[in-house]
Amino acid sequence: MQYRVVMKIVGVLLVMFSTTLIPPVLLSYLYNDGASGPFIIAFFSTLLTGTVLWLFNNDVSQDMRYRDGFMVVVLFWTVLALYGAIPLYLVHKPLLSFTDAVFESMSGLTTTGATVLEGLDVLPESVRYYRQQLQWLGGMGIIVLAVAVMPMLGVGGMQLFRAETPGPMKDTKLTPRITETAKALWYIYLGLTVACALSYRLAGMSWFDAVAHSFSTVAIGGFSTHDASLGYFDSAAVDMVAIVFMLIAGVNFTLHFLAWQTKSLAAYAHDNEVVVFLVGTLAAAVFAIVMLGVYQAYSDPVDLIRQGLLQTVSIATTTGFTTGGYHWWPSFLPVFLLLLSFIGGCAGSTAGGIKVMRIVLLYRQWRREIVRLIHPNAMLPLKLGGKPVSDTVSNAVWGFFSLYMLSFAVLGVVMSATGEDWITAFSAVAACLNNLGPGLGDVAQNYSSVSTWGKWVLCFSMLLGRLELFTLLVLFSGAFWRS
Amino acid sequence: MKIIILGAGQVGASTAEVLSGEANDVTLVDIDANQLRQLQDRLDIRTVPGNAAYPDVLSRAGAEDADLLLAVTNSDEINMVACTVASALFDTPTKMARIRAQEYLAYREIFDGDAFPIDVLISPEQILTNHIMRLVEYPSAIQVLDFAGGRIQLAGVRAYEGGPMVGHPLSELKDHMPNVEARVAAIYRTDKVITPTARTVVKQKDEVFFVAARENLNDVISEMRNVDHSAKRVMLAGGGNIGFRLATNLERKGYSVKIIERNPACAEGVADRLDNTVVLLGDAADEELLKQENIDSMDVFCAVTNNDEANILSALLAKRLGAHRVMALINRAVYVELFEESDLDVVISPRLATVGSILAHIRRGDIVALHSLRGGRAEAIEAIAHGDQDSSRVVGRKVRDLPLPPGTVIGAILRGEEVLIAHKDTVVESEDHVILFVVDKKFIAEVERLFQVDVLYL
Numbered sequence: 009m010q011y012r013v014v015m016k017i018v019g020v021l022l023v024m025f026s027t028t029l030i031p032p033v034l035l036s037y038l039y040n041d042g043a044s045g046p047f048i049i050a051f052f053s054t055l056l057t058g059t060v061l062w063l064f065n066n067d068v069s070q071d072m073r074y075r076d077g078f079m080v081v082v083l084f085w086t087v088l089a090l091y092g093a094i095p096l097y098l099v100h101k102p103l104l105s106f107t108d109a110v111f112e113s114m115s116g117l118t119t120t121g122a123t124v125l126e127g128l129d130v131l132p133e134s135v136r137y138y139r140q141q142l143q144w145l146g147g148m149g150i151i152v153l154a155v156a157v158m159p160m161l162g163v164g165g166m167q168l169f170r171a172e173t174p175g176p177m178k179d180t181k182l183t184p185r186i187t188e189t190a191k192a193l194w195y196i197y198l199g200l201t202v203a204c205a206l207s208y209r210l211a212g213m214s215w216f217d218a219v220a221h222s223f224s225t226v227a228i229g230g231f232s233t234h235d236a237s238l239g240y241f242d243s244a245a246v247d248m249v250a251i252v253f254m255l256i257a258g259v260n261f262t263l264h265f266l267a268w269q270t271k272s273l274a275a276y277a278h279d280n281e282v283v284v285f286l287v288g289t290l291a292a293a294v295f296a297i298v299m300l301g302v303y304q305a306y307s308d309p310v311d312l313i314r315q316g317l318l319q320t321v322s323i324a325t326t327t328g329f330t331t332g333g334y335h336w337w338p339s340f341l342p343v344f345l346l347l348l349s350f351i352g353g354c355a356g357s358t359a360g361g362i363k364v365m366r367i368v369l370l371y372r373q374w375r376r377e378i379v380r381l382i383h384p385n386a387m388l389p390l391k392l393g394g395k396p397v398s399d400t401v402s403n404a405v406w407g408f409f410s411l412y413m414l415s416f417a418v419l420g421v422v423m424s425a426t427g428e429d430w431i432t433a434f435s436a437v438a439a440c441l442n443n444l445g446p447g448l449g450d451v452a453q454n455y456s457s458v459s460t461w462g463k464w465v466l467c468f469s470m471l472l473g474r475l476e477l478f479t480l481l482v483l484f485s486g487a488f489w490r491s
Numbered sequence: 492m493k494i495i496i497l498g499a500g501q502v503g504a505s506t507a508e509v510l511s512g513e514a515n516d517v518t519l520v521d522i523d524a525n526q527l528r529q530l531q532d533r534l535d536i537r538t539v540p541g542n543a544a545y546p547d548v549l550s551r552a553g554a555e556d557a558d559l560l561l562a563v564t565n566s567d568e569i570n571m572v573a574c575t576v577a578s579a580l581f582d583t584p585t586k587m588a589r590i591r592a593q594e595y596l597a598y599r600e601i602f603d604g605d606a607f608p609i610d611v612l613i614s615p616e617q618i619l620t621n622h623i624m625r626l627v628e629y630p631s632a633i634q635v636l637d638f639a640g641g642r643i644q645l646a647g648v649r650a651y652e653g654g655p656m657v658g659h660p661l662s663e664l665k666d667h668m669p670n671v672e673a674r675v676a677a678i679y680r681t682d683k684v685i686t687p688t689a690r691t692v693v694k695q696k697d698e699v700f701f702v703a704a705r706e707n708l709n710d711v712i713s714e715m716r717n718v719d720h721s722a723k724r725v726m727l728a729g730g731g732n733i734g735f736r737l738a739t740n741l742e743r744k745g746y747s748v749k750i751i752e753r754n755p756a757c758a759e760g761v762a763d764r765l766d767n768t769v770v771l772l773g774d775a776a777d778e779e780l781l782k783q784e785n786i787d788s789m790d791v792f793c794a795v796t797n798n799d800e801a802n803i804l805s806a807l808l809a810k811r812l813g814a815h816r817v818m819a820l821i822n823r824a825v826y827v828e829l830f831e832e833s834d835l836d837v838v839i840s841p842r843l844a845t846v847g848s849i850l851a852h853i854r855r856g857d858i859v860a861l862h863s864l865r866g867g868r869a870e871a872i873e874a875i876a877h878g879d880q881d882s883s884r885v886v887g888r889k890v891r892d893l894p895l896p897p898g899t900v901i902g903a904i905l906r907g908e909e910v911l912i913a914h915k916d917t918v919v920e921s922e923d924h925v926i927l928f929v930v931d932k933k934f935i936a937e938v939e940r941l942f943q944v945d946v947l948y949l
Contacts, residue, residue, distance in 0.1 A: 166535070184493075184516040184537040184553075 009491065012065045013072055014079045019061025021084050021154050022091065026054035028145060032095070032134040041132035046098035054091045077167030078482050081151060085471060088150065089114040092142055099135055102127070111455065111463045116142030117150075118474035119358060121230025121328040121445030122436075122466070124456045128235050133216065136233040140223040146474070147227025147257075147358040148197040149173065156190035171479045174355055174363060182265045196264045197358075201226045204253045211245035225253045228358045230328030230445040238318070239331035244310075247318045250329060258285060258325040258353030280393050281354050285364045292348055293320035296341060303338035324348040326360040328445025335452035342448055346435055349442040350412075360443025360473055362412055366405045368392065373402065411477050416441055419469050426462040436462075440469040492516070492853065493557045495583075497543035497573050498564030499526050501822055502589065502615055505842040506561065506849055509867060511536045513935075515853075518552045521564075544572040546580055554581040559853065562588040563613075567595060571607045578608045587611040587852060591732070611852055615845040620736040622844045623818070626837055627741065627791055630722050630816055631712050633698070633837050636862045638873045638926045639905040644705050645676065645862070645871050645928070650697045651716040662689035664714065672912035673703035673711045676900045676928035679865070684930050686898050700864075702902030702926055704910045722790035723747060726814070728775030728805045729796030730754075730761040733820070737795065738768045749784060751775045775805035778812065787813030794819045799826055803835070810834045827866060843867055854935070856942035859924060870929045873905075876919050878944040885925070885941055891915040896937045898930030 029051040036044035072080070089110055096102075097109035104112065108124045115122045116139050128136060145153070149172045166186050182189045205222035209215060217233055224231045234240035238250055256264075259282050266275035276282050297316035306312035315331060322329045323345040335342050352361015369392065376388045389396045416437060423433035432449035436458065439447035450457050458466065472480050482488050492515045496503050499521035507530065511517045517536040520543045521527050527538035541548035543564050554560070560583045562570035570588040577583040588609045590596060602609045625635040625644075634647035650657050655667055661675055678685040679698040685691060693699060693715065703711050712718055725741055727734045730752030738761070741748045748768040752758040755772055762770035773780045775794060786792065792809035794802035799821050806819040811834075818837040821827050827840045843863040847870075851861035860873040880887035884894070890901050890913050901913040905924035911917060919925060929938055 181537045184518050186535050
């Protein structure tokens with residue numbers, strides 16, 4: 009481990025992150041909400057820490073190695089959650105404990121959207137905005153942003169990039185140069201955000217709410233500036249905008265790039281994963297609507313369709329926006345939706361979960377096992393989009409899947425040990441691991457009732473889910489620390 | 492610049508490394524996905540696995556908006572077809588291809604028409620052979636590079652006691668050789684670069700790079716060290732492509748040549764095609780064989796097999812057994828550095844030799860020749876100055892007044908047929924070929940800009 013290289017890069021990243029604390033300060037002055045102090049303190053302490061780390065290690069010139077890349081990513085996400093918590097901890101309204109501030113910050117950055125706050129509507133505007141911005145930065149990945157704007161990361165940028173982006177195959181570059189690739193991703197992300205904000209505004213939101221919600225929609229986060237979440241607006245137009253942009257953000261950004269480059273939608277149609285994702289999500293929504301109708305959960309049919317569609321898309325993409333909540337839905341529906349969130353969005357999107365690509369590969373392997381029973385001598389290569397998938401990838405998918413399930417089980421048990429009932433414990437871990445947000449039981453509305461220990465367990469779950477297990481878990485292996 | 496390189500072999504990989512380091516968009520295509528993955532981990536490039544001649548592979552590599560296609564796969568035929576496909580489907584502006592087979596090269600006209608539209612043919616083996624030939628001809632130099640069609644040469648010499656200039660400042664060079672003009676471009680002292688001034692004193696073991704007219708080269712070399720008598724007897728280890736070409740050239744120039752080759756079929760093939768060369772079947776690191784073949788009376792021993800380790804070991808052994816001057820071909824950059832300070836008299840890096848000739852076509856400005864030196868950190872360039880006093884930043888100006896970046900030295904100028912060694916007061920004229928030595932590659936872009944004609948004035 010080259011600690012000084014790691015410290016230098018973490019320092020650079022912190023300096024970059026500190027600049028994102030300026031908009032809340034400006035906003036605080038604009039609305040005169042009296043919360044600028046904490047943000048200014050946070051800005052200077054982040055900037056100072058970053059500068060010190062950077063300058064004291066500026067003389068190192070070694071290249072980053074594989075291990076350093078993992079260390080940087082994990083360390084940075086941890087450090088970022090802590091520094092991002094500073095303003096939330098210092099601000100007078102809401103008064104948060106240290107644990108709660110870190111939980112909120114981690115939940116924001118990992119785009120989980122689980123909150124410990126109540127009474128969002130009356131908080132200072134700067135705080136309300138800041139939470140949304142955290143989600144936006146975490147969505148495409150703040151390290152990807154760093155690779156885009158800081159050419160100094162150079163080839164090492166590829167290590168960081170890979171450790172942060174989700175999906176089983178991470179070697180495809182959109183453009184020959186890594187900084188250009190990262191830039192392209194952020195331009196698309198930014199473009200989608202702007203389009204989403206404008207649409208929300210047209211649908212009737214105020215500018216403040218439109219921007220704030222566009223951040224959490226495109227990032228597939230789920231934070232809102234209102235306790236009632238999207239339900240506050242009670243508008244079919246707002247729901248439609250949210251549904252469309254959640255689905256767009258759940259698609260692999262590589263495809264957005266190709267579509268934009270070739271100016272055609274053919275790229276989407278030829279991609280197995282996207283087709284499965286879109287068709288699957290809509291099929292699940294139709295199923296949910298039908299079941300809601302059967303159980304007569306809503307009296308008004310328009311309401312039923314709107315709620316059924318929004319909730320299903322919101323949960324299946326792991327966004328976690330709620331209108332009236334899904335936890336009180338009849339029969340098996342709440343569990344059904346929670347399980348959908350395990351699948352999540354496409355690889356290379358901002359969504360959480362296991363990712364559709366992996367599920368598609370797993371499904372083809374299950375099918376292959378069955379075909380093999382019928383034709384014991386058949387050669388059955390695993391294919392995706394007509395091209396064979398290498399054993400390395402399929403093994404990695406199996407490893408990921410089994411470890412994901414194991415993590416869920418172990419963390420669920422640990423969570424139960426902190427005193428939560430089963431439904432609350434396991435749904436909270438699922439919601440955090442999948443970066444979903446709202447769970448069932450006591451955590452259906454918010455997480456304020458969870459114990460301090462429980463919150464730390466959930467913080468770990470969120471980071472584990474966002475970094476797709478291995479990037480984080482590699483640090484817990486002995487081999488990683490042996491030089 | 493958007494560049495597609497076909498073939499991730501020696502030449503392809505090292506060109507990709509150099510070009511991506513200079514902020515070009517490089518895409519590398521090869522059939523071997525494993526090889527590509529390793530390179531992508533190390534370099535900031537995009538890789539596309541597949542057959543390099545297939546249209547859809549080229550398309551995935553971004554051929555639509557590529558500026559340059561460099562076809563250096565193992566197969567001449569794939570290189571040729573790839574250039575044709577790129578031209579027909581994507582209208583790629585510049586296409587370079589490696590063509591090895593003499594059978595094709597004998598009919599150059601096939602590359603001019605529409606059939607195989609290749610703009611630049613490169614032959615790394617030929618470049619390397621010429622490179623080694625010059626080193627054999629100048630037995631005291633560690634590097635000799637041609638400019639202006641060979642009329643001007645840049646040479647690197649290690650200064651040794653016995654050279655009249657050693658211990659003296661450069662200003663005395665004029666007094667030592669009243670009739671000979673030369674310009675010292677750079678001095679490397681224990682890996683540090685010194686930009687020479689009149690007061691710089693030449694010390695022992697310095698690596699001195701200077702520019703001079705071809706006919707004066709030996710005179711200048713003799714100022715820096717005792718000159719070796721010119722070589723007559725050469726022994727080559729390895730009868731492959733390069734070994735064979737070298738032997739052919741050496742034979743023609745009247746050297747007596749021996750080749751050691753371990754592969755019987757290969758040895759037989761070489762023996763069939765050469766007239767006076769003695770082809771020996773055996774291991775180049777076989778002490779007994781070397782002794783029997785009078786290694787101690789060889790002027791030059793040159794190891795050119797395709798195996799770095801074998802080259803290094805056999806050359807070191809030959810030196811031990813008494814060969815006067817030993818050279819080894821070393822591909823791996825790490826080995827090149829490792830053995831620069833060893834018993835090996837000359838380390839030849841084929842990477843640098845070929846990459847330089849490709850870079851000459853990629854650089855902006857009108858560049859005729861380009862050579863990479865010192866592990867690629869330095870470059871020597873021959874650029875043509877175009878335009879007039881208004882449109883060009885160099886024409887009509889004295890060398891002293893040119894805004895050259897640090898560590899950049901103008902060595903000589905070819906004006907028409909006349910070779911001028913550059914002085915502070917020399918005025919650059921239009922159509923002059925200017926030979927520059929750039930110590931640090933990061934200033935290359937600045938030098939390029941200097942020689943670009945301002946389009947507004949055209």
